[in-house]
Amino acid sequence: MGEFEGRVALVTCAARGLRRVTALAFAREGAHVVITDIDEESGRETLALVDGAWIAH
Numbered sequence: 001m002g003e004f005e006g007r008v009a010l011v012t013c014a015a016r017g018l019r020r021v022t023a024l025a026f027a028r029e030g031a032h033v034v035i036t037d038i039d040e041e042s043g044r045e046t047l048a049l050v051d052g053a054w055i056a057h
Helices: 017-028 040-056
Strands: 008-013 032-035
Touching: 008 017, 017 032, 017 040, 032 040
Parallel strands: 008 032
Antiparallel strands: none
């Protein structure tokens, strides 16, 4: 069980950089992650990474 199991994390500007890493960290710890960003293409990449991390959890 992860530290954030059953919680929701909202990460804004999550398409790249530190915010992307933050979103992934929350997913790895069991949180349901909501991401936002104006960069749609990079946001979709982050979403795919988060989905993979959450499923692997």
